[in-house]
Amino acid sequence: MSGTTAAPPVLLSVAGLRVRYSGMVALDDVSLDVRAGEIFGLIGPNGAGKTTLIEAVSGFLPDAEGEVTFDGAPLRGLRPDQRVARGLGRTFQSLELFEDLTVRENLYVAYARPTWWHSVLDLVRWSRWPAAARQAVDDALELLGITQYGDDLPSQLPNGVRKLVAVARAVAGNARLLLLDEPAAGLETSESLDLGQRLRGLASAGTSLLLVDHDMGLVLSVCDRVHVLDFGKTIAEGTPEEIRASSAVVAAYLGTDAESGSL
């Protein structure tokens, strides 16, 4: 699609994003661009505003100031579900799976977008999942390597698998850009490496990713570019190598959160 010289087009553009929570500034004039096909990392110490950025971009903070454009169109005033319909998917740090739907149904409900007319028809027509839906759900399960858990309820699954289900659900929604909120939190190193592989696979299948995580190993190994926030402000942006070398980043991490400072 893109040549070797021309950079791929910007998919998500955030300009001058500012979010206040009852007096406290959570995000202060943050701007970033995510390009089509890339894995874009967003890191920062606790309270840096990473999750807030995802909330604002996905439409859960309608009062956020600043411009968010997706695929060239401004998103202002759109509800979360309308943003999803445009191809902007997300996961939650707390997963928020539908606990009384099976894994497959969790994915199907994200895949299928019945119009009001379909919803009326659903009252009178016999329902079988269409082949395309079955295929899409199976593909997403396979991509994350959780096919065997398809018919289980999420509450029966171990935490690592639940995290993959959350990602698979967002994938099944046909997102062009996925906002992933700490998908590796609480995973063991081997699981985290495995997750990195799967995210790479996702990106090469054509989905762009904005990855928020604490696991520096994961972020720096899979991301094409990384953006660093501290106290709601941008302190660095660049390739993983540049970030590794940035003194501002090291200071921010060592100064506030020594535990994850092992760069």
Next chain:
Amino acid sequence: MTYVEFLLLGLSAGAVYGLLGLGLVLEYRGSGIVNFAHGAMAMFIAYVFYDLRRNGSLFFPLPPFMPNQLVLGSPMDTLPAAVISLAYALILGFVCYVVIFRFLRTASSLGKVVTSIGLMLTLESLAQLQFGTNAQTPPAILPTTAINLGPELIVPQAAVDMTGIVIVVGLVLWAIFKFTRFGLATRASAETEKGATLVGLRPGAIACGNWMIATVLAGASGILLVQITALSPTVYTFLIVPALAVSLVARFESFGAVVIAGFVLGMLESEVTNFQQMWSWVPQGAQDVLPFIMILLAIAVRGSVLPVRGQLQELRLPKVPRPKNIGVVTAACVVVGLIGLFALSGNWRYGLEVSLVWGFICLSFVVLTGFNGQISLCQLATGGVGGFTMSHLAASAGVPFPVDIIIAGLAGTVLGTLIGLPAQRARGVSLAVVTVAAAVTIDSLFFSNTAINGGFVGSKVPKLSLFGLNLDIRTSNVHDFPRPWFGVVVLVLLALVGLSVANLTRTPTGLRMLAVRANERAAAAVGINVAGTKLYSFMVASFIAGVGGALLGYQQGVLSESTFGPFVSVSFLAIAFIGGIGQVRGAVLAGIFLATGGLMSALLDSAINFGPYLPLIGGVAVMASAVAYPNGMAGAPPPPPVVALGRKIASVVGRPGSPVPVTVTAGIPKQVSQNEFVVPEAPAAISPDGAGPPRGRLGAETRETRNRSDSSSSAEEAGR
């Protein structure tokens, strides 16, 4: 001057609303429960007081066939009677909390609402059984003199006294919460139960204390109410609506706001009755609309108004199994139903027909509350709009069946859409509050209007006929009643709509409803229009209710206000809940076993003349079921004899299509939580779903959903 006079007259009612509201706030802050039975508690204590004053006997909450009165002597004076009644209230509050509400800390909002409705039904039917439904006028307790405030401006002494009482109570509560350890502990555990437990507080004891104080306040409200309105079970019970309105305005938090809102509401209501006398265009019942408006305003201004409580555990929602073999099962049920309709006769056949109609109406709760988690207490009001629309259309325009029931359904849909709109902002208990107020409003504005309800003789419903075939339940020959053909019509409709509802859980639309029920945030994040999905559920459920209301009309031959009153609306949510609100067969079970006048009540009536006690049994069953079986009858483990029989049948026949029987070390599997079973010794082979044969006469349907119900997976797990 009459304006001011009417405002002042409203002080007494306002004081009572405030006092009731204070109790509601205490219950909510203490235990996280919005107690819909608070008005019923006030009513009950008022009767205890009345019995002491009038007869000098102490009334216990037992049905009349048991020894339930202790004769203390001659009629008592006000003061000792009041003291004994309030002490009684203290104990009642303790018992209610320890026996019932203590177990609801992990229940869903629905479970909590339904349980308090169960208490409401229980107290109401106890009072009715003992004292009858007629209004009683006990002697006044406060002076009946008036104070002269100026030329043509007088205010009753009692209004002033009551105002003083509620203000003092409000101040005392405020001081307790501000300055005492008990108040601090209550505030802490309302904030976070976990945290309160960690610092050594006992949320259970705190909640119990608050319930006891709240019940005493309810009792005091009941006793004071005697001053301003005659004592009757239903009127007092439904004072819960204005009480909820003032509590909601105060966010179930501020005592001061409750008291002020109470006075505002009481005075406005009184002023509206003044307007009714001045201008004829102000409709009767307009004053009952005020609490509804107050609630809507509170919701509009504040959105999801109730402060969130820090819960200890995840909430349990009723299971919604995805049924298989729907077609076969439905066909089998229809056959059983047909056999029943033609084999039974007389009261039993009529009971079955009534059951089918109520089963149909309960489907409305399955869609709205079971699948989508929206708690509506006004589905019967929706049904009423359908029913009266049908009867008026048929009478005036001669619209034939089945067009008329479709129009009835559409009329219901219109109302459902209107009610669904505030539901965009109110969820859980708040929605229950909105809808109970809506039920009362619709009742007093429309159903109690003689132009609509047909006055004393009721609103006539024409004969049911299709293409010239007479399908009506009656003919001119009295001995012909009840004819089975009406039942056939309802059975066919029930089967069709039941199929549609059962099928819905497998469609994207149905899954969306479940997703919204489970987690609105996540639903929005996967692209579901949450508001639209809720509205859709309201529309579908209201269509079903509207058609159901019309069927009820055909069954009764005449519709009246009482058919669709708020009490019916409220009780049927509870009845649908015990049947099993997440599944179609739950609605059918509810219709058969629990509906008043249904098959079960016909059987009980002819066997041991137990009919009058059915509401009481129902109320107790609602509480027990909400505490022990959140999935209702349809999801509960079968009763022991059935398990034993099931074992036999399963071991002899096996079951086509089912996996190999699993051996578990099982006597009777006892469900301890949603997914866990405790199994006592005695090894036995049971079928994998642990179901045994279908219960009752509901043959195949019981079997099919059981295959997917959670008792199956649990029993399997226990076997592994």
